[in-house]
Amino acid sequence: MIVKSLSVANVRAIEAAEFRFRPGFNLIVGVNGAGKTSVLDSLRVCLSAFVRHANGLRARAEGFEREDIRVGANALSVEWPVCVHTQEHQYVIHKPREASAPRERGAGMPRKQVHNTPATASFLGVPLGRATGGEPGGRPIAVLFSTRRALPSERQPSKQVAAGGIQAAFADAFANRALRLGELAAWMRAQDAVRSERALAGRALEALETVVGRFLPGYANLRPDDSKPPRLLIDRGNDTVAVRQVSDGERGVLALVLDLTRRLVQGNPE
Known part of the structure:
Protein backbone atom coordinates (compact mmCIF):
# COMPACT_ATOMS: atom_id res chain seq x y z
CA MET A 1 0.00 0.00 0.00
CA ILE A 2 1.42 3.37 -1.04
CA VAL A 3 -0.36 6.56 -0.01
CA LYS A 4 0.42 9.19 -2.61
CA SER A 5 -1.60 12.24 -1.64
CA LEU A 6 -4.55 13.63 0.29
CA SER A 7 -6.94 16.40 -0.76
CA VAL A 8 -9.32 17.94 1.77
CA ALA A 9 -11.93 20.68 1.46
CA ASN A 10 -13.98 22.34 4.19
CA VAL A 11 -12.68 20.06 6.94
CA ARG A 12 -12.76 22.08 10.17
CA ALA A 13 -10.42 25.06 9.70
CA ILE A 14 -9.15 23.92 6.29
CA GLU A 15 -10.89 25.50 3.30
CA ALA A 16 -8.92 23.56 0.70
CA ALA A 17 -5.52 21.85 0.77
CA GLU A 18 -3.59 19.09 -0.98
CA PHE A 19 -0.74 17.10 0.54
CA ARG A 20 1.65 14.94 -1.46
CA PHE A 21 3.56 12.20 0.32
CA ARG A 22 6.97 10.75 -0.47
CA PRO A 23 8.38 7.34 0.43
CA GLY A 24 9.67 7.19 3.99
CA PHE A 25 8.99 9.77 6.70
CA ASN A 26 6.64 12.69 6.02
CA LEU A 27 6.45 15.67 8.37
CA ILE A 28 3.48 18.04 8.53
CA VAL A 29 4.28 21.38 10.19
CA GLY A 30 2.29 24.52 10.84
CA VAL A 31 1.26 27.06 13.45
CA ASN A 32 -1.46 26.27 15.97
CA GLY A 33 -4.87 26.15 14.33
CA ALA A 34 -3.51 25.56 10.82
CA GLY A 35 -5.15 22.14 10.61
CA LYS A 36 -2.40 19.59 11.31
CA THR A 37 -4.70 17.46 13.47
CA SER A 38 -7.43 17.71 10.84
CA VAL A 39 -5.05 16.28 8.25
CA LEU A 40 -4.12 13.39 10.52
CA ASP A 41 -7.78 12.73 11.27
CA SER A 42 -8.56 12.70 7.55
CA LEU A 43 -5.81 10.12 7.03
CA ARG A 44 -7.19 8.15 9.97
CA VAL A 45 -10.66 8.01 8.42
CA CYS A 46 -9.33 6.96 5.00
CA LEU A 47 -6.90 4.37 6.35
CA SER A 48 -9.55 2.82 8.58
CA ALA A 49 -11.81 2.37 5.55
CA PHE A 50 -8.99 0.81 3.54
CA VAL A 51 -7.98 -1.59 6.32
CA ARG A 52 -11.62 -2.58 6.85
CA HIS A 53 -12.26 -3.30 3.15
CA ALA A 54 -8.90 -4.96 2.43
CA ASN A 55 -9.15 -7.33 5.39
CA GLY A 56 -12.90 -7.97 5.30
CA LEU A 57 -13.41 -6.66 8.84
CA ARG A 58 -16.85 -6.34 10.40
CA ALA A 59 -15.93 -3.36 12.57
CA ARG A 60 -17.34 0.05 11.66
CA ALA A 61 -14.96 2.34 9.82
CA GLU A 62 -14.05 5.75 11.23
CA GLY A 63 -15.98 8.74 9.89
CA PHE A 64 -16.61 12.47 10.07
CA GLU A 65 -19.31 14.21 12.09
CA ARG A 66 -21.43 17.16 11.08
CA GLU A 67 -19.35 19.32 13.43
CA ASP A 68 -16.28 18.58 11.28
CA ILE A 69 -17.70 20.62 8.38
CA ARG A 70 -16.08 24.04 8.09
CA VAL A 71 -18.20 26.93 9.36
CA GLY A 72 -20.07 28.50 6.46
CA ALA A 73 -19.63 25.50 4.16
CA ASN A 74 -22.39 23.18 3.01
CA ALA A 75 -20.28 20.02 2.87
CA LEU A 76 -16.81 18.60 3.40
CA SER A 77 -14.96 16.40 0.95
CA VAL A 78 -11.84 14.25 1.01
CA GLU A 79 -10.03 12.52 -1.87
CA TRP A 80 -7.39 9.90 -1.09
CA PRO A 81 -5.51 8.09 -3.89
CA VAL A 82 -3.78 4.87 -2.82
CA CYS A 83 -1.76 2.33 -4.79
CA VAL A 84 -1.94 -1.39 -4.03
CA HIS A 85 0.29 -3.76 -6.01
CA THR A 86 0.60 -1.17 -8.84
CA GLN A 87 -3.21 -0.85 -8.97
CA GLU A 88 -4.58 2.66 -8.38
CA HIS A 89 -7.61 3.17 -6.14
CA GLN A 90 -9.28 6.33 -4.89
CA TYR A 91 -11.33 6.74 -1.74
CA VAL A 92 -13.76 9.66 -1.85
CA ILE A 93 -15.75 11.14 1.02
CA HIS A 94 -18.53 13.71 0.65
CA LYS A 95 -20.48 14.71 3.75
CA PRO A 96 -23.15 17.44 3.40
CA ARG A 97 -24.32 19.48 6.34
CA GLU A 98 -27.98 18.71 5.59
CA ALA A 99 -29.51 15.40 4.50
CA SER A 100 -31.81 17.17 2.03
CA ALA A 101 -31.99 20.44 0.12
CA PRO A 102 -34.89 22.45 -1.37
CA ARG A 103 -35.59 22.25 -5.10
CA GLU A 104 -35.97 25.37 -7.17
CA ARG A 105 -39.02 23.80 -8.75
CA GLY A 106 -41.82 21.78 -7.23
CA ALA A 107 -43.66 24.39 -5.16
CA GLY A 108 -47.00 23.01 -4.03
CA MET A 109 -45.85 19.41 -4.48
CA PRO A 110 -44.47 18.30 -1.08
CA ARG A 111 -42.69 15.22 -2.45
CA LYS A 112 -40.85 17.31 -5.05
CA GLN A 113 -40.00 20.33 -2.93
CA VAL A 114 -36.78 18.77 -1.60
CA HIS A 115 -34.20 16.29 -2.85
CA ASN A 116 -31.93 14.08 -0.79
CA THR A 117 -28.23 14.89 -0.45
CA PRO A 118 -26.83 11.71 1.09
CA ALA A 119 -23.33 11.40 2.48
CA THR A 120 -21.05 9.12 0.48
CA ALA A 121 -17.81 7.33 1.28
CA SER A 122 -16.57 4.76 -1.21
CA PHE A 123 -13.72 3.50 -3.36
CA LEU A 124 -13.95 4.46 -7.02
CA GLY A 125 -12.74 2.51 -10.04
CA VAL A 126 -11.37 -1.02 -9.81
CA PRO A 127 -12.81 -2.89 -6.79
CA LEU A 128 -10.43 -3.19 -3.87
CA GLY A 129 -9.22 -6.78 -3.47
CA ARG A 130 -9.28 -8.74 -0.22
CA ALA A 131 -6.08 -9.68 1.58
CA THR A 132 -5.53 -13.39 2.14
CA GLY A 133 -2.68 -13.20 4.64
CA GLY A 134 -0.34 -14.85 2.16
CA GLU A 135 0.97 -11.60 0.68
CA PRO A 136 4.78 -11.08 0.85
CA GLY A 137 4.39 -8.11 3.18
CA GLY A 138 1.51 -9.58 5.18
CA ARG A 139 -1.92 -8.09 5.73
CA PRO A 140 -2.22 -4.29 5.45
CA ILE A 141 -2.25 -2.75 8.92
CA ALA A 142 -2.49 0.92 9.89
CA VAL A 143 -2.38 2.41 13.39
CA LEU A 144 -2.91 5.92 14.76
CA PHE A 145 -0.32 6.83 17.39
CA SER A 146 -1.63 9.93 19.10
Whole structure:
Protein backbone atom coordinates (compact mmCIF):
# COMPACT_ATOMS: atom_id res chain seq x y z
CA MET A 1 0.00 0.00 0.00
CA ILE A 2 1.42 3.37 -1.04
CA VAL A 3 -0.36 6.56 -0.01
CA LYS A 4 0.42 9.19 -2.61
CA SER A 5 -1.60 12.24 -1.64
CA LEU A 6 -4.55 13.63 0.29
CA SER A 7 -6.94 16.40 -0.76
CA VAL A 8 -9.32 17.94 1.77
CA ALA A 9 -11.93 20.68 1.46
CA ASN A 10 -13.98 22.34 4.19
CA VAL A 11 -12.68 20.06 6.94
CA ARG A 12 -12.76 22.08 10.17
CA ALA A 13 -10.42 25.06 9.70
CA ILE A 14 -9.15 23.92 6.29
CA GLU A 15 -10.89 25.50 3.30
CA ALA A 16 -8.92 23.56 0.70
CA ALA A 17 -5.52 21.85 0.77
CA GLU A 18 -3.59 19.09 -0.98
CA PHE A 19 -0.74 17.10 0.54
CA ARG A 20 1.65 14.94 -1.46
CA PHE A 21 3.56 12.20 0.32
CA ARG A 22 6.97 10.75 -0.47
CA PRO A 23 8.38 7.34 0.43
CA GLY A 24 9.67 7.19 3.99
CA PHE A 25 8.99 9.77 6.70
CA ASN A 26 6.64 12.69 6.02
CA LEU A 27 6.45 15.67 8.37
CA ILE A 28 3.48 18.04 8.53
CA VAL A 29 4.28 21.38 10.19
CA GLY A 30 2.29 24.52 10.84
CA VAL A 31 1.26 27.06 13.45
CA ASN A 32 -1.46 26.27 15.97
CA GLY A 33 -4.87 26.15 14.33
CA ALA A 34 -3.51 25.56 10.82
CA GLY A 35 -5.15 22.14 10.61
CA LYS A 36 -2.40 19.59 11.31
CA THR A 37 -4.70 17.46 13.47
CA SER A 38 -7.43 17.71 10.84
CA VAL A 39 -5.05 16.28 8.25
CA LEU A 40 -4.12 13.39 10.52
CA ASP A 41 -7.78 12.73 11.27
CA SER A 42 -8.56 12.70 7.55
CA LEU A 43 -5.81 10.12 7.03
CA ARG A 44 -7.19 8.15 9.97
CA VAL A 45 -10.66 8.01 8.42
CA CYS A 46 -9.33 6.96 5.00
CA LEU A 47 -6.90 4.37 6.35
CA SER A 48 -9.55 2.82 8.58
CA ALA A 49 -11.81 2.37 5.55
CA PHE A 50 -8.99 0.81 3.54
CA VAL A 51 -7.98 -1.59 6.32
CA ARG A 52 -11.62 -2.58 6.85
CA HIS A 53 -12.26 -3.30 3.15
CA ALA A 54 -8.90 -4.96 2.43
CA ASN A 55 -9.15 -7.33 5.39
CA GLY A 56 -12.90 -7.97 5.30
CA LEU A 57 -13.41 -6.66 8.84
CA ARG A 58 -16.85 -6.34 10.40
CA ALA A 59 -15.93 -3.36 12.57
CA ARG A 60 -17.34 0.05 11.66
CA ALA A 61 -14.96 2.34 9.82
CA GLU A 62 -14.05 5.75 11.23
CA GLY A 63 -15.98 8.74 9.89
CA PHE A 64 -16.61 12.47 10.07
CA GLU A 65 -19.31 14.21 12.09
CA ARG A 66 -21.43 17.16 11.08
CA GLU A 67 -19.35 19.32 13.43
CA ASP A 68 -16.28 18.58 11.28
CA ILE A 69 -17.70 20.62 8.38
CA ARG A 70 -16.08 24.04 8.09
CA VAL A 71 -18.20 26.93 9.36
CA GLY A 72 -20.07 28.50 6.46
CA ALA A 73 -19.63 25.50 4.16
CA ASN A 74 -22.39 23.18 3.01
CA ALA A 75 -20.28 20.02 2.87
CA LEU A 76 -16.81 18.60 3.40
CA SER A 77 -14.96 16.40 0.95
CA VAL A 78 -11.84 14.25 1.01
CA GLU A 79 -10.03 12.52 -1.87
CA TRP A 80 -7.39 9.90 -1.09
CA PRO A 81 -5.51 8.09 -3.89
CA VAL A 82 -3.78 4.87 -2.82
CA CYS A 83 -1.76 2.33 -4.79
CA VAL A 84 -1.94 -1.39 -4.03
CA HIS A 85 0.29 -3.76 -6.01
CA THR A 86 0.60 -1.17 -8.84
CA GLN A 87 -3.21 -0.85 -8.97
CA GLU A 88 -4.58 2.66 -8.38
CA HIS A 89 -7.61 3.17 -6.14
CA GLN A 90 -9.28 6.33 -4.89
CA TYR A 91 -11.33 6.74 -1.74
CA VAL A 92 -13.76 9.66 -1.85
CA ILE A 93 -15.75 11.14 1.02
CA HIS A 94 -18.53 13.71 0.65
CA LYS A 95 -20.48 14.71 3.75
CA PRO A 96 -23.15 17.44 3.40
CA ARG A 97 -24.32 19.48 6.34
CA GLU A 98 -27.98 18.71 5.59
CA ALA A 99 -29.51 15.40 4.50
CA SER A 100 -31.81 17.17 2.03
CA ALA A 101 -31.99 20.44 0.12
CA PRO A 102 -34.89 22.45 -1.37
CA ARG A 103 -35.59 22.25 -5.10
CA GLU A 104 -35.97 25.37 -7.17
CA ARG A 105 -39.02 23.80 -8.75
CA GLY A 106 -41.82 21.78 -7.23
CA ALA A 107 -43.66 24.39 -5.16
CA GLY A 108 -47.00 23.01 -4.03
CA MET A 109 -45.85 19.41 -4.48
CA PRO A 110 -44.47 18.30 -1.08
CA ARG A 111 -42.69 15.22 -2.45
CA LYS A 112 -40.85 17.31 -5.05
CA GLN A 113 -40.00 20.33 -2.93
CA VAL A 114 -36.78 18.77 -1.60
CA HIS A 115 -34.20 16.29 -2.85
CA ASN A 116 -31.93 14.08 -0.79
CA THR A 117 -28.23 14.89 -0.45
CA PRO A 118 -26.83 11.71 1.09
CA ALA A 119 -23.33 11.40 2.48
CA THR A 120 -21.05 9.12 0.48
CA ALA A 121 -17.81 7.33 1.28
CA SER A 122 -16.57 4.76 -1.21
CA PHE A 123 -13.72 3.50 -3.36
CA LEU A 124 -13.95 4.46 -7.02
CA GLY A 125 -12.74 2.51 -10.04
CA VAL A 126 -11.37 -1.02 -9.81
CA PRO A 127 -12.81 -2.89 -6.79
CA LEU A 128 -10.43 -3.19 -3.87
CA GLY A 129 -9.22 -6.78 -3.47
CA ARG A 130 -9.28 -8.74 -0.22
CA ALA A 131 -6.08 -9.68 1.58
CA THR A 132 -5.53 -13.39 2.14
CA GLY A 133 -2.68 -13.20 4.64
CA GLY A 134 -0.34 -14.85 2.16
CA GLU A 135 0.97 -11.60 0.68
CA PRO A 136 4.78 -11.08 0.85
CA GLY A 137 4.39 -8.11 3.18
CA GLY A 138 1.51 -9.58 5.18
CA ARG A 139 -1.92 -8.09 5.73
CA PRO A 140 -2.22 -4.29 5.45
CA ILE A 141 -2.25 -2.75 8.92
CA ALA A 142 -2.49 0.92 9.89
CA VAL A 143 -2.38 2.41 13.39
CA LEU A 144 -2.91 5.92 14.76
CA PHE A 145 -0.32 6.83 17.39
CA SER A 146 -1.63 9.93 19.10
CA THR A 147 0.20 11.66 21.95
CA ARG A 148 -1.88 9.69 24.47
CA ARG A 149 -0.23 6.44 23.37
CA ALA A 150 2.76 7.19 25.61
CA LEU A 151 0.56 7.56 28.72
CA PRO A 152 0.61 4.39 30.83
CA SER A 153 -2.67 2.63 31.60
CA GLU A 154 -3.37 -0.63 33.41
CA ARG A 155 -6.67 -1.14 31.59
CA GLN A 156 -7.32 -4.78 30.81
CA PRO A 157 -7.97 -6.18 27.30
CA SER A 158 -11.14 -5.27 25.42
CA LYS A 159 -13.41 -8.08 24.22
CA GLN A 160 -11.98 -7.84 20.70
CA VAL A 161 -8.39 -8.18 21.91
CA ALA A 162 -9.19 -10.89 24.44
CA ALA A 163 -10.95 -12.93 21.77
CA GLY A 164 -7.70 -13.12 19.81
CA GLY A 165 -7.48 -14.04 16.16
CA ILE A 166 -7.02 -11.74 13.20
CA GLN A 167 -9.74 -9.34 14.42
CA ALA A 168 -7.58 -8.57 17.48
CA ALA A 169 -4.82 -7.22 15.23
CA PHE A 170 -7.08 -4.32 14.23
CA ALA A 171 -8.90 -3.63 17.50
CA ASP A 172 -8.67 0.03 18.60
CA ALA A 173 -6.06 0.71 15.91
CA PHE A 174 -7.41 4.24 15.36
CA ALA A 175 -8.55 5.03 18.89
CA ASN A 176 -7.06 7.97 20.78
CA ARG A 177 -6.09 5.73 23.66
CA ALA A 178 -3.33 5.36 26.23
CA LEU A 179 -0.60 2.68 26.27
CA ARG A 180 -2.45 -0.25 27.82
CA LEU A 181 0.27 -1.99 29.76
CA GLY A 182 -2.19 -4.36 31.40
CA GLU A 183 -3.51 -5.45 28.01
CA LEU A 184 -0.04 -6.20 26.65
CA ALA A 185 1.01 -7.96 29.86
CA ALA A 186 -2.07 -10.21 29.77
CA TRP A 187 -1.41 -11.03 26.10
CA MET A 188 2.25 -11.87 26.78
CA ARG A 189 1.28 -14.08 29.71
CA ALA A 190 -1.20 -15.95 27.50
CA GLN A 191 1.46 -16.48 24.81
CA ASP A 192 3.94 -17.78 27.36
CA ALA A 193 1.38 -20.26 28.70
CA VAL A 194 0.92 -21.91 25.29
CA ARG A 195 4.37 -21.49 23.74
CA SER A 196 5.18 -25.18 24.24
CA GLU A 197 2.09 -26.10 22.19
CA ARG A 198 2.06 -23.31 19.61
CA ALA A 199 5.27 -22.32 17.84
CA LEU A 200 3.66 -19.00 16.84
CA ALA A 201 3.36 -17.97 20.50
CA GLY A 202 7.08 -18.48 21.03
CA ARG A 203 7.92 -16.53 17.87
CA ALA A 204 5.68 -13.68 18.99
CA LEU A 205 7.53 -13.33 22.31
CA GLU A 206 10.89 -13.55 20.54
CA ALA A 207 9.79 -10.79 18.15
CA LEU A 208 8.92 -8.50 21.08
CA GLU A 209 12.32 -9.12 22.67
CA THR A 210 14.06 -8.38 19.37
CA VAL A 211 12.36 -5.02 18.83
CA VAL A 212 13.04 -3.94 22.42
CA GLY A 213 16.77 -4.52 21.95
CA ARG A 214 16.78 -2.82 18.55
CA PHE A 215 14.90 0.34 19.46
CA LEU A 216 15.88 0.68 23.14
CA PRO A 217 19.55 -0.33 23.48
CA GLY A 218 20.41 -1.18 27.08
CA TYR A 219 16.97 -2.64 27.80
CA ALA A 220 16.08 -6.34 27.66
CA ASN A 221 13.90 -9.13 29.03
CA LEU A 222 10.47 -7.53 28.70
CA ARG A 223 8.05 -9.73 30.65
CA PRO A 224 4.83 -9.77 32.71
CA ASP A 225 5.10 -10.46 36.42
CA ASP A 226 2.92 -12.82 38.47
CA SER A 227 0.71 -10.16 40.04
CA LYS A 228 -3.02 -9.80 39.36
CA PRO A 229 -3.49 -7.94 37.13
CA PRO A 230 -0.01 -8.51 35.67
CA ARG A 231 2.51 -5.68 35.32
CA LEU A 232 5.09 -5.29 32.59
CA LEU A 233 8.70 -5.37 33.78
CA ILE A 234 11.91 -4.74 31.86
CA ASP A 235 15.62 -4.98 32.71
CA ARG A 236 17.79 -1.88 32.41
CA GLY A 237 21.34 -3.06 32.88
CA ASN A 238 21.38 -4.86 36.22
CA ASP A 239 18.16 -3.24 37.42
CA THR A 240 14.54 -4.29 36.89
CA VAL A 241 11.96 -1.53 36.47
CA ALA A 242 8.27 -1.37 35.65
CA VAL A 243 7.60 -0.16 32.11
CA ARG A 244 5.36 2.59 33.46
CA GLN A 245 8.43 3.98 35.31
CA VAL A 246 10.68 4.52 32.29
CA SER A 247 10.98 7.99 30.75
CA ASP A 248 8.21 9.42 28.58
CA GLY A 249 10.40 9.21 25.48
CA GLU A 250 11.37 5.59 26.10
CA ARG A 251 7.78 4.66 26.87
CA GLY A 252 6.66 6.34 23.66
CA VAL A 253 9.10 4.22 21.64
CA LEU A 254 7.88 1.09 23.43
CA ALA A 255 4.27 2.03 22.71
CA LEU A 256 5.06 2.27 19.01
CA VAL A 257 7.18 -0.84 18.46
CA LEU A 258 5.39 -3.20 20.85
CA ASP A 259 1.92 -2.36 19.57
CA LEU A 260 2.95 -2.71 15.92
CA THR A 261 4.80 -5.98 16.58
CA ARG A 262 1.83 -7.51 18.41
CA ARG A 263 -0.58 -6.49 15.64
CA LEU A 264 1.68 -7.86 12.90
CA VAL A 265 1.96 -11.19 14.71
CA GLN A 266 -1.80 -11.43 15.29
CA GLY A 267 -2.67 -10.34 11.76
CA ASN A 268 -0.25 -12.78 10.12
CA PRO A 269 -0.41 -16.00 12.17
CA GLU A 270 1.19 -18.07 9.41
